[in-house]
Amino acid sequence: MKLEAFVIFIWLTLATVSSYTHDDLIIAAGDQLELLSQGTTYRKLTLNSYNASKLSALAYDATTKRLFFSDIRHLESHILSVSLEDESPRLVEEIIEKNNDETVESLAYDPVNKMLLWTDGFNRSIRQVQIDNDGIHAKENTSVEVVHLLESDARPQALVSDPCTRMLYWTNIHNSLPTIERSHINGSQREVIVHSDLLQLHAFDLDIMEQMIYWAEDLRNGFFLIERSYVNGSGREEFYHGFGHFIASLTVGEDYVYWSDYDRKKLWSLPKDGSSKNPVNLRTYRNPAMGVVVYRNEPLNCDLISSPESLAVVVQKTELIENLDSSSSTALLLGFSFVCLVIMALMILLILQFLKSRDCKGIRGSSKTEDTVPFQNFSNTLFKMNELSQMEQQQTVNVQMPENSSGLKRDDDFATLIKCEF
Ligand SMILES: *[C@@H]1O[C@H](CO)[C@@H](O)[C@H](O)[C@H]1NC(C)=O
Numbered sequence: 001m002k003l004e005a006f007v008i009f010i011w012l013t014l015a016t017v018s019s020y021t022h023d024d025l026i027i028a029a030g031d032q033l034e035l036l037s038q039g040t041t042y043r044k045l046t047l048n049s050y051n052a053s054k055l056s057a058l059a060y061d062a063t064t065k066r067l068f069f070s071d072i073r074h075l076e077s078h079i080l081s082v083s084l085e086d087e088s089p090r091l092v093e094e095i096i097e098k099n100n101d102e103t104v105e106s107l108a109y110d111p112v113n114k115m116l117l118w119t120d121g122f123n124r125s126i127r128q129v130q131i132d133n134d135g136i137h138a139k140e141n142t143s144v145e146v147v148h149l150l151e152s153d154a155r156p157q158a159l160v161s162d163p164c165t166r167m168l169y170w171t172n173i174h175n176s177l178p179t180i181e182r183s184h185i186n187g188s189q190r191e192v193i194v195h196s197d198l199l200q201l202h203a204f205d206l207d208i209m210e211q212m213i214y215w216a217e218d219l220r221n222g223f224f225l226i227e228r229s230y231v232n233g234s235g236r237e238e239f240y241h242g243f244g245h246f247i248a249s250l251t252v253g254e255d256y257v258y259w260s261d262y263d264r265k266k267l268w269s270l271p272k273d274g275s276s277k278n279p280v281n282l283r284t285y286r287n288p289a290m291g292v293v294v295y296r297n298e299p300l301n302c303d304l305i306s307s308p309e310s311l312a313v314v315v316q317k318t319e320l321i322e323n324l325d326s327s328s329s330t331a332l333l334l335g336f337s338f339v340c341l342v343i344m345a346l347m348i349l350l351i352l353q354f355l356k357s358r359d360c361k362g363i364r365g366s367s368k369t370e371d372t373v374p375f376q377n378f379s380n381t382l383f384k385m386n387e388l389s390q391m392e393q394q395q396t397v398n399v400q401m402p403e404n405s406s407g408l409k410r411d412d413d414f415a416t417l418i419k420c421e422f
């Protein structure tokens, strides 16, 4: 039945919208590291015998529960790491020693090869080191390998690796010709994927599950723009256009995009599917949050990566919701009234289906004892649905509920009538 399929599609779509939660995030702001759970509760991640100075790049490996970070003012090292395992004493290890003419702009970890990769804006290269055991301590001139040595005027900045497709993505914030590029994780097949209309490229992330890239740019006069496209650079579109944020970092989670800004020192979130047009401020810090990463309990499941077909569904969803309304609260309200109506329609369809298998006369003629059972269930389910949506939302649209005893009878007759005319 086509109508049924459509109804179920809408119902599922709206049900997902209302069930979004924020990801758990690890945030580096100034000399503080914190864990922000579901966008609400936060706790400081204290490091054992280590006074941070200015934390910047972060990379988290869910397979070993290890956090890699860079501390700009650290005297001896520029990449450090700490285990976030529950029982861990949080001892900080120095991974890469510092030389004079090197910087760490961004970190990425590849759990497959156990490789830590980083971009060096000064040396204009992407380098890597193998993290094969605990307590690795490398000098820049020994075990470090160069993955890419870029052109003399390049300035590589953001870096993200994709453990599933074995790709590496980075931004080049060259003054006049900024680009977004990618290659295999081993460095082969380097290609530019976005090169036109990039103004001041600031932050970048990859949505591995949906195979999309997101980036933020500064426009003139205090405006900023967040754009996204498929990982091959096609299907480019505006994700958010706003005012007053000079974006410091950007991270894509399961349902939300997060970013932090320099001036107001806030962390923002916005749903990926376009169901809201208003970024929500999750936290405000004393210093800008330079590093924001998703804290996963489990490593990514590469089997769940979107195929092009399911990507099409995501796009359809976005369009559907955008068409409902631009303002988020109205959209939500509309969504809930839709859900209620759709649930009712679904129930009626189910009942019709149920009644179809029975003789119409039988129902009309029979005594109430046997045939009220399905309607009793119907009525109960509706009541439960109503309670549920009231719990989730204060502005729930009221579904007209039949009174317990007399209503049952009305429903009964109503459904029988429909069935007989059908
Ligand atoms: C960290 O700072 C505190 C207070 O400034 C100081 O007492 C402590 O010795 C410092 N620890 C390290 C490892 O530098």
Ligand SMILES: *[C@@H]1O[C@H](CO)[C@@H](O)[C@H](O)[C@H]1NC(C)=O
Pocket: 101, 122, 123, 125, 140, 146
């Ligand atoms: C960058 O680092 C590589 C490897 O460490 C080195 O060979 C190269 O000379 C450096 N380049 C610059 C411009 O410092």
Ligand SMILES: *[C@@H]1O[C@H](CO)[C@@H](O)[C@H](O)[C@H]1NC(C)=O
Pocket: 139, 141, 142
């Ligand atoms: C690496 O550099 C250090 C000094 O920074 C030097 O003592 C050491 O010999 C170098 N090692 C190699 C393999 O070049």
Ligand SMILES: *[C@@H]1O[C@H](CO)[C@@H](O)[C@H](O)[C@H]1NC(C)=O
Pocket: 166, 184, 185, 186, 187, 188
């Ligand atoms: C790099 O990786 C790609 C894809 O995994 C592979 O096809 C290619 O042969 C590799 N190149 C080298 C030099 O290992």
Ligand SMILES: *[C@@H]1O[C@H](CO)[C@@H](O)[C@H](O)[C@H]1NC(C)=O
Pocket: 230, 231, 232, 233, 234, 308
């Ligand atoms: C880019 O990726 C999208 C989505 O996977 C696909 O539809 C499109 O054909 C690709 N474009 C090119 C030029 O490969």
